Amino acid sequence: MKNILPTTLLLVLLLWMGQTMLAQAVGPPFVADADTVRLRHHLTYLTTTPQPRNYRHPAVLDSVADYLARQLRAAGAHEVGEQPSTVQGQPYRNVLASFAPATVPRPLIGAHYDVCVEQPGAAENGTGVPAALELAR
Numbered sequence: 001m002k003n004i005l006p007t008t009l010l011l012v013l014l015l016w017m018g019q020t021m022l023a024q025a026v027g028p029p030f031v032a033d034a035d036t037v038r039l040r041h042h043l044t045y046l047t048t049t050p051q052p053r054n055y056r057h058p059a060v061l062d063s064v065a066d067y068l069a070r071q072l073r074a075a076g077a078h079e080v081g082e083q084p085s086t087v088q089g090q091p092y093r094n095v096l097a098s099f100a101p102a103t104v105p106r107p108l109i110g111a112h113y114d115v116c117v118e119q120p121g122a123a124e125n126g127t128g129v130p131a132a133l134e135l136a137r
Helices: 021-027 036-047 056-076 120-128 128-136
Strands: 011-014 078-085 090-098 110-111
Touching: 036 056, 036 120, 036 128, 056 078, 056 090, 056 128, 110 128, 120 128
Parallel strands: 011 090
Antiparallel strands: 011 110, 078 090
């Protein structure tokens, strides 16, 4: 248990998709197809980091968190921030983004960007992060 990074590292995307509020904010609802090229790009980025995205490689975790923040800003997030945490004395951070004002109801969508043990992590939520980024777009 000591060697497994707790699931406190969550990529938390706050997306607001209420039909009524969306219609008031941007007009009629818009449904876009998922961009499979973009999904593959995110998955490739996540699974080809120099070292695995785990507690043994905090610099890799930091670079991935920075990548996620950039992608969320590019997707149009109103706010992008961090939620710091400490596990066994080591600092980690959750990446948070909001796509609507805090005054309206918003669903919470999350995915963790770390992996367990020494692996690229394609199935170990490497697919959840690209899906969440695509939802943000």
